[in-house]
Amino acid sequence: MADCTYRVPDLNASGDALYGPRICNQPFIDWAWDVHGFNGGYWQDGWGFDDVCNIRKPLARCLNAMWLLNYSAEDYMNEDWNSDALHWGPRYVREQFKRYDDLRADCGDGSATAVTTGCQWTRQWQAWRCTAGYNETKRECRSWFFLFAWICHLYAEVTRWVCTAFGWVTETFCTLWYGTVGGGQNVTLTIQFFYPAGGGDPDVISRAGTLIHEARHIGNKPHDAQFPAGSVYGAGGDGADSTWQYEGAWMFNALYLWWFYAAGTRTSLAMRQAAKQRANVILTNAFATSPGFVVP
Amino acid sequence: MKRLLRLAGLIALVAFALSSRRNKTTTGEVQGVENVPKGELGHFIEVINRINDESDEEYISSLAQLRQAKNNVLSESRAILAGRSTASFTLRHSALLAVAALRDGSALDLLTEVALNPQPLPPDPPPDIQALHAHGSEARVQHDMLALDALDGIVSLVADGHAPAFDVLLRVATTGSITVRTVALAALAARPERGDALERARAALPAELRHIGLTRFASVRDVPQIRDPRVHLAQPEKGVPSAPPLPGDQAAYPRSDQRRATDAPRIPKEGFHG
Numbered sequence: 273m274a275d276c277t278y279r280v281p282d283l284n285a286s287g288d289a290l291y292g293p294r295i296c297n298q299p300f301i302d303w304a305w306d307v308h309g310f311n312g313g314y315w316q317d318g319w320g321f322d323d324v325c326n327i328r329k330p331l332a333r334c335l336n337a338m339w340l341l342n343y344s345a346e347d348y349m350n351e352d353w354n355s356d357a358l359h360w361g362p363r364y365v366r367e368q369f370k371r372y373d374d375l376r377a378d379c380g381d382g383s384a385t386a387v388t389t390g391c392q393w394t395r396q397w398q399a400w401r402c403t404a405g406y407n408e409t410k411r412e413c414r415s416w417f418f419l420f421a422w423i424c425h426l427y428a429e430v431t432r433w434v435c436t437a438f439g440w441v442t443e444t445f446c447t448l449w450y451g452t453v454g455g456g457q458n459v460t461l462t463i464q465f466f467y468p469a470g471g472g473d474p475d476v477i478s479r480a481g482t483l484i485h486e487a488r489h490i491g492n493k494p495h496d497a498q499f500p501a502g503s504v505y506g507a508g509g510d511g512a513d514s515t516w517q518y519e520g521a522w523m524f525n526a527l528y529l530w531w532f533y534a535a536g537t538r539t540s541l542a543m544r545q546a547a548k549q550r551a552n553v554i555l556t557n558a559f560a561t562s563p564g565f566v567v568p
Numbered sequence: 569m570k571r572l573l574r575l576a577g578l579i580a581l582v583a584f585a586l587s588s589r590r591n592k593t594t595t596g597e598v599q600g601v602e603n604v605p606k607g608e609l610g611h612f613i614e615v616i617n618r619i620n621d622e623s624d625e626e627y628i629s630s631l632a633q634l635r636q637a638k639n640n641v642l643s644e645s646r647a648i649l650a651g652r653s654t655a656s657f658t659l660r661h662s663a664l665l666a667v668a669a670l671r672d673g674s675a676l677d678l679l680t681e682v683a684l685n686p687q688p689l690p691p692d693p694p695p696d697i698q699a700l701h702a703h704g705s706e707a708r709v710q711h712d713m714l715a716l717d718a719l720d721g722i723v724s725l726v727a728d729g730h731a732p733a734f735d736v737l738l739r740v741a742t743t744g745s746i747t748v749r750t751v752a753l754a755a756l757a758a759r760p761e762r763g764d765a766l767e768r769a770r771a772a773l774p775a776e777l778r779h780i781g782l783t784r785f786a787s788v789r790d791v792p793q794i795r796d797p798r799v800h801l802a803q804p805e806k807g808v809p810s811a812p813p814l815p816g817d818q819a820a821y822p823r824s825d826q827r828r829a830t831d832a833p834r835i836p837k838e839g840f841h842g
Contacts, residue, residue: 275593279600281656283842284617296840299812305832307808312831317594324833327842328597331833342811349817351810353798356788364797366808371801379593395802463595464706471706474657491800501776502746504708519794530788541616541627542662545720549661549713556750556780557712566754568785 274318276379278467280328286468287476287543288327291336294343296325304338307366311374311458319377330377330466337479341365344536357524358531361484364524368487373456380462382470386486390457391446392494397439399492406432459486477532477539477547484528488521495520497560504557516563526554530567602654605663608637609644612669613662631669638670646678649714657710664714668721673730675721680736682718683748712747719748723755734762741769749773750780758785 283289295301301324304310315321320331327333341362342348351363369375372390380387406428413424450457464472465482473479497514499505505512513520529551533544548567555566604610608630615630622628634641648655648663655663664682667675719740725733741752756766770781798805 274596276595277598278595279598281600282602282604282659284604284614285656285658285662287617287658288842290618292842293840296835297815298835301835302832303809303812310832312833314592315833317592318596321833323836325835325838325840327840330595332842343814349810349813353796356793360794360797362811363808364801367801367805370806370808371803377595379595392802399802468657468706473706474710488800490802492802493800500746504712504745504747505705516792519800524794527788527791527793530791534788537620539620540618541620541622542613542658542665543617544620545665545717546658546661546713549716550709552716552751553709553712553747556747556783557709562750562779562783563791564779564782565784565786565791566751567788568754568758 276463278330278463279469281468281474283327285542286474287340287540288333288336290540290543291339291476292325292327292332295332295335295339300339301335304335308338308369309372309375311376314374314376314378314460330461330463333466333476333479334377334461336476337483338362340476340480340539341483343538344532346535346537356531356535357484357527358535361524361528361531364491365483365487368490369459369483371490372459374458376458376460377466378460378462380460380464382462382464385462385465385471385473385482387460387462388458388486388489389455389460390450390490391443392489392492394439394442394446396492396494397435398443402432402435402439405435459490475543475546477529477543478550480532481525481529481547481550485521485525488524493518493520495522499557500560500562502557504553512558512560515559515561522554522558526551526558529554533567600654602656602659604659605644605648607640607644608633609641609663609666612641612666613659616662616665634666635670635672638672638674641666641670642675642678649678649682657714660714661717664717664721668717668724671721671724671728673725673732676725676730676733676736679718679721679725680739683715683722683736683740684744685715712745715745715748716751719744719751719755726755726759734765738765738769742772746777746780749777750783753781754783754785757783 283292312321315331318329320326320329323329324331324335327336345358347359351359353360353363372388378387409424409428409431413421413428416424464470465479466472468474473482495511495513496518497512498508498510499512501507503512513522516523529547532539533548533551536544536547552566555563605613612630612634615627619627645663645667647653649660667678722733722736722740726737737752737755740748741756742749744752753766753769756762756769770778773781794800
């Protein structure tokens with residue numbers, strides 16, 4: 273008896289039939305397996321390890337998303353960081369996933385398509401939050417009367433020091449925890465990543481978007497705001513990004529989808545339209561402050 | 569005594585860590601029934617899920633066939649979009665793209681219904697069919713995506729000069745979900761000759777949604793990008809190898825840094841299947 277089960281919707285409409293024959297290529301499988309840090313132990317027992325070219329099974333459906341990520345730019349060998357998200361997106365995902373201990377598959381508890389376990393929350397302080405807070409305070413100091421401005425500047429220095437120390441302590445503790453008894457820092461794709469039932473990803477492009485989204489979380493950017501009024505993600509609930517300029521997981525997700533819609537190749541008309549609509553849902557629902565633009 | 573307490577604390581910590589570790593799980597397929605359309609609609613859906621270019625001859629010919637069979641296409645699409653159908657989100661999405669591609673006034677009723685109503689269309693699906701639909705926020709995301717598909721169809725009709733479609737666009741801009749409403753307002757804003765309609769739609773917005781009236785269509789090249797994604801890496805770049813060249817590109821991209829992952833799954837002898 274399996275721990276969780278799934279139903280497979282039409283393989284044409286989900287895009288799996290389009291990408292499936294492409295992933296069934298041993299050099300691609302070898303490469304994808306290595307660079308994304310798959311842990312084979314978690315992909316046995318129905319998850320597709322022994323049937324890697326079967327697009328009804330989870331592993332092939334994950335590889336489909338990785339193929340889409342890596343080959344959707346016309347000049348896919350150009351992954352320049354100064355290019356656009358369609359070009360650097362796959363490179364970013366690989367770098368982030370490789371940073372973690374392994375990529376797993378799991379039934380999950382039904383609450384998320386993917387779970388990133390690790391120290392990304394504690395790393396944020398040293399990575400950017402302390403500096404961002406410091407710069408903001410410094411900006412505010414400029415509006416102070418010059419005789420008292422030094423108090424403000426001193427406050428900025430002290431808070432940065434405290435913030436950095438807090439970050440160092442929490443990160444050290446967290447790293448020790450996950451490096452010893454905590455079970456490592458991992459990305460776990462749940463059954464909802466592979467199949468739509470129960471609120472999961474319905475097609476190959478939404479799975480690719482999830483990979484980008486999770487990669488951004490590994491890059492030390494948790495969500496920092498509440499969903500706006502009327503949001504389909506649950507108005508007032510946690511999980512939104514404050515603004516487009518915050519450059520969080522929702523921004524990375526929407527930007528990739530948008531570029532894929534605008535310039536994606538080796539895909540289908542239906543898949544690009546799905547990317548556009550999903551980008552618009554994110555743009556209008558996942559930012560506390562509306563970015564002010566949508567995809568035409 | 570202190571040592572004992574420390575030891576007990578350590579044991580408790582390790583026990584907690586071990587218990588919170590994820591065990592490996594097993595999974596398996598349950599057969600589901602999904603009726604995939606046949607005929608012109610089925611063919612068009614198959615084509616738009618394989619082809620990426622509207623100037624492709626196969627696309628053009630399947631579109632011509634679709635338009636010739638518009639009555640059948642509309643009734644089949646309505647059946648796919650109805651709550652009692654077993655159609656998945658992706659099939660519904662493809663069916664709506666087909667309805668929008670008709671670019672015919674006869675499609676307006678169905679497009680309006682989808683743009684203004686939560687999906688699936690009534691009657692509600694019975695519980696045994698529910699499993700093929702999504703739940704939670706993703707279900708609402710998908711409903712909005714389908715409504716946006718329908719809205720695209722309406723906007724195309726407006727562009728073709730279909731007057732009733734413009735009235736529907738205005739209705740959607742004043743009564744739809746936040747997603748649909750925002751995009752409909754942006755579509756209205758893109759038609760400066762109907763500035764009066766935009767103002768009416770903006771005036772209908774409740775105070776907490778006033779900001780969406782300022783939303784505009786934009787090109788992806790014109791919105792703020794990530795200046796240097798390397799800044800957002802968790803650690804300095806490791807130089808993880810790029811994907812291997814596609815089978816036809818090996819001569820153009822000779823690569824020598826591809827390692828063979830010895831623990832990667834092997835392709836079974838039956839090869840690709842699904």
